[in-house]
Amino acid sequence: MSSGNHALLVLLGKRIQTLRRCKGWTQTDMAVYLDMNRGHISDIERGKREPGIITLQVIARGLDTTMAKLLKGL
Secondary structure, three states: OOHHHHHHHHHHHHHHHHHHHHOOOOHHHHHHHHOOOHHHHHHHHOOOOOOOHHHHHHHHHHOOOOHHHHHOOO
16 A cells, blocks of 8 residues: 555544544444444554445444545545
8 A cells, every 4th residue: 555545544534533533432332333343443543444435435424424525635
């Protein structure tokens, strides 16, 4: 993975983490609500895993936002 791609994943992960925290959720809370693995969420938030388009859609909906807003400016 190039450093530019990694930087993009880190920015996306931080945005997801911020939105999750604004909802008052832990990673475990989010995992339960979205029916995902907590480790997967952790990896995404740290930029260690590239989420697929379906996963991004599930996360966006769960965080009461859109994919467009989630990705805007990245």
